[in-house]
Amino acid sequence: METRSSSSTLWAGDDMTDTDTMIDDARALDAPLHIGGVEFVSRLIVGTGKYETNEIMVDAIRASGAEMVTVAVRRVDLDRTKEEAILHHLDPDEFFLLANTAGCYNAEDAIRYARLARAAGFNEFVKLEVIGDERTLLPDVHATLEAAKTLAGEGFKVMAYTNDDLITALRLEDAGCVAVMPLASPIGSGLGVVNPYFIREIKSRLEVPVIVDAGVGTASDACITMEQGVDGVLMNTALAAADDPIRMSHAMKHAIIAGRLAYLAGRMPSREIAVPSSPTEGMLD
């Protein structure tokens, strides 16, 4: 079993803060997350897109506690390379890079982007994303499944972005995906989990980790998502488009841990009439 580098800031002992203590709680009260043979303490995966500056991005990611971060594959802009290359700003020894196939609208393109990403030499993981519709950015699940089969056959560790559809999720698992990632709601929408029942059903039926990818808007959305019992959440816009991305990243870290621990703790039954918390005996006459 591969484990994350001990040089990760998550494990730093010298500069413990309140939020590091919170991470310690998660480590003591929860098992690590295993995806494709790699172990993660944080159940939050974050994107690197749409930040105002690279400095804010790096600070926000550190504040989120995320170990796995997504990146996109694009042509080098030969006029201004230093600015946009993310590896000038993100240390691949500090973060586990998860390249995506964002922007691809068919299986062939997604496979091409995945191969290019792997050739960068960091790992064999890919966030497979094949979009079927520009307005909703909903996934083309047929093309996703086709690409997943090919890539898994080539030894990729495929984490597949998909709809909140159980049958597709099962097929993606059968195709060899190391994680299945149903959406909470459309990419960048911030609507939160629109169908918690479907998310719970997918989680209950799959063996591989279920990571909810896309649609989380704020901390309560992340918490409610984790309370469904899923293994993790992937988000980008909720952090990058917050007024204060670094503060929101702290909030999300707490929300993910809170939702996870609440799920593990098992909530009390809800009821529609009150039940007193204090004894009804022993009242004065």
Added chain:
Amino acid sequence: MPHDTTIEIQLNGKARTLDRAHTVTSLLEALELHPGMVVVELNREILQRDSYNATDVTHGDTIELVHFVGGG
């Protein structure tokens, strides 16, 4: 330089004329790109980094240079 050594290529979607012979390594140097920071696709085939030195850029090649950028 004689005209017949001119090498025209498609580089990241744009026509480029190279004024001298290049290997992939020397092309990346000319573009001030660190080989470890990019992936090279030559005529739709991904090139392994250890073959950059031995791979000549030839007239009519289509080259894509890609790297990681911010994304979700």
